[in-house]
Amino acid sequence: MARRTGLIALAAVGGLLLTACGSTTEDAGPQSATGEETRSVVHALGTTEIAGTPERVVVLDSGELDAVTSLGVVPVGTVETEGLLEELATAHDFDAADVEVVGSIAEPDLEAVAALRPDLILTNAIRHEAIYDQLSELAPTVMSAELGAVWKENFLLSAEALGMTAQAEEQLADYDRRVGEIAAAWSDPAGTEVAVLRFMGAGEIRAYARGSFIGSVLDDIGFVWPAALDTTDNRVELTPESLALVTSDVVFWSPGFGETGQAESASVQSGGLWTTLPAVQAGAEHEIDDSRWFLGLGPSGADLVLDDLAEIVASR
Incomplete structure (x- = not known):
């Protein structure tokens, strides 16, 4: 079995998949009209205001799927990822069947995304810049700018959107430790x-x-x-x-x-x-x-x- 990283996802409650981590005081900011803390997240296509702790997250690229599940957050929806979802479900102890597949990376099904009532959408501008405005009408949307070697920066951006920056930094420190062990071996x-x-x-x-x-x-x-x-x-x-x-x-x-x-x-x-x-x-x-x-x-x-x-x- 693949080595587990991050926090273990909690079970689904009442048919809704919730994030597996508690409040994130390090990202505290102004409060919304409902009294929830809000934070401004700067990303590839602008600045997005996010209130509270997102509980119904949709991810439309494989990097964002990896990022949120690494942080113990089971998304309510994702795109087809050629076996990656199942690999991550094994690594983090959740049921892949609980995650709705909403089309492909190339062609996300926006109606299916809307039906999930997301409170946060995460993806990459290289993939989905053309539909940013449509996605933003469905939920606060955060897009990373690039793919590939910038995966650490993308991970930290997703973590910021979730209000989980401290946890992400801890995981990257653990990655650095393991890299050093492999290099020495x-x-x-x-x-x-x-x-x-x-x-x-x-x-x-x-x-x-x-x-x-x-x-x-x-x-x-x-x-x-x-x-x-x-x-x-x-x-x-x-x-x-x-x-x-x-x-x-x-x-x-x-x-x-x-x-x-x-x-x-x-x-x-x-x-x-x-x-x-x-x-x-x-x-x-x-x-x-x-x-x-x-x-x-x-x-x-x-x-x-x-x-x-x-x-x-x-x-x-």
Whole structure:
């Protein structure tokens, strides 16, 4: 079972999913007309006023789903996340079936969102800037600006919206501690080049780089990148014919995004350039879980990656 992080979500009461944490005095501010404390949250698309402690949270991107569940908050709704919801439910002891799926990341179902009567909506401007005004009519809406390596900043923004900044800072401190343990156990991450490959199908292989979520985690540990993949971009696009660029000492690879990716990974690894890669020849290639390494985009996702790396270190 994945290592639990954050606070454990409380059970649903009376058909409504409530946040699992109590009041958050560190974010105290002015009071609303109803007497609830309010706070002004500055985000990618402006400033949003939030009253009290949100109890019916809807998240429309995987990073925000990771963020709120890491803080012990079970959202009333989220978008389809390719298995991430179930992974997080296992990590944080809640029932994924209690969370309503409201469309996809690309096309959230706004009617379904409205039916949930949210008091806070969290998402990312890259995904949903075009529907910000519509979402804001349904509930106070907070949008982070970017994706990928900025996951810590995004986590803190979600925590601010929830009134849980102190808890988030504690979790990031715990992440830093675990990163230090992995780095020490690996012994020489600064002398180890790594690559992270994801087979997408149709000849597309993504080599994730330092600008990605997973790249930032590996950067924090102190790993380095082969010259062709050493970029602050999110990823480098490869093909089966350009795999020779993967000169790293270690390769982490996902067997695919869907059936087409899995078929391609099997085909590529059956011969050709794959068998000539230094990491493959050295027995230093490791299969990874797609949802854990690529979809979490938050502290729980990072924690699951560190779990996997701890197992790899122990087996070396």
